[in-house]
Amino acid sequence: MKYNNEFELIYQNILNNNKEDLEVARKYARNEIIKNVIIVLFFLIAGIFIYIKTEYNIIIFRMYLFLLIVIYFIFMRYRKESKLSIYKKEFKKRVIKVLVDSFDENVEYFPCKGIDSNVYDNAEFDKYHSYNSEDLIYGKLKNDSNFSMAEVHTYYKTRTRNGEYRYHKLFFGILSVVTTPKPFNAKLYLRQNKNVLNKTFLFRYPLGKLRVELDSYLFEENFDVYSSDKIIAMQLLTPDIMQLLIDFKKKMKINYELTIKSNRIYIRFMCGKMFENTNVLKFSLDKKTLYKYYKMIDFTLDLSNKLIKLINDTEYGV
């Protein structure tokens, strides 16, 4: 994969300043996980050994299990912060923050905050039963728009035969929200092509009657467009914008959806958990992963700027 010059500079900057410290933290986390796995295996083998040696005495085995549970609770009560948790915090502080700062100094990173569920609901992506958000990036851009981006998880629930509720993953990814300086007097929805066999299809907002067919076969293959005003949809989805949308999807292989309503542009990327490098077996500053983060922020800002300009031109004149 080719990386642009700007990203190369950012990556080198992060690498030069943070590689050693992050690698130390990563190795501690990795060693801790290996140690925990060895301990678990030891107790498991010990349990099997005791069970066989006591001639399959179930009472002694149960006593052994009870002892293990007690040891586990004592351990959980008095343990210090895990090395993995420390590593994740270091990663966010050193890498994500630097990446975000490279776009705009006014944009800040808040690892423990998220985007409010009301904001997600306004975008009409899907109807969920449970919502969670964290790793908020927020700030005011040079063009006076407010920009926020955070990891979002939504779940739907099903009921088992016993009457218990089970939660299932509906959406795991990134949500970006950019406010436009002037309000937009229509609604525009860009969705991935319908897949009625996918369970999550049932939780999508019904938009069928607002369907708009665009004059690009390639675009129609990748996206379904819905709008309350066909003319405005055509004005915003110019050939340049359509090409930008298709290129990002093909190059980065990330599915995404877009909503433009009142004075906000919402983009959600179906990319799973992003702002956490939990794979301690991999080099912490994996270039490909970082490039994905970089491109998502870059794409959001680039697309929003272009759409804001078009909204101003179409709604309010040049």
Add this chain to the structure above:
Amino acid sequence: MVIEFIKENLLLFLIVIIILLILSMYNYLIKLRLRVKQSKSVIDVYLQQRFDLIPNLVNVVKGYINYEKEVLENLTKLRMEFNNTKNISVSEELNNQLNRIIIKAEDYPDLKANDQFLNLQKNLAKMESQLQAARRLYNNDVTKYNTKIRVIPFNLIAFVCGFKEEKLFEIDK
């Protein structure tokens, strides 16, 4: 009981199915043709809105561009002709004249700074954008309709019922 009835009257059942299919295909072609007409009328509406700004433009500009009096008079005549005939070539000529005047205004700094003129320019640009969008929609609808009346089995219905191809909107070379 239903299955037995169908087995006994299989031929009748098949004829009914075929008639229903033909009717639904015919209705679908009618819908597509009406959509094309609707898209065309949207273009006419935007064109009319654009040309309705001409009297305001002439009033603003004539104070500044005295020696171009003939051009302005010609513009007004063309607009009246378009209102009477709704001729496409007249609308294209009118569009061209309008664009020429806007470009000509670049040579008159006083006119460029005039608030009324700036407002008109803004509105004209906005309408041009809407017109482009309307034309894209129209071409989209026409392509869909023309494709449908050529493919089997719709082409049979189209041939029998007299559905003709529509012309795409094209810029004159």
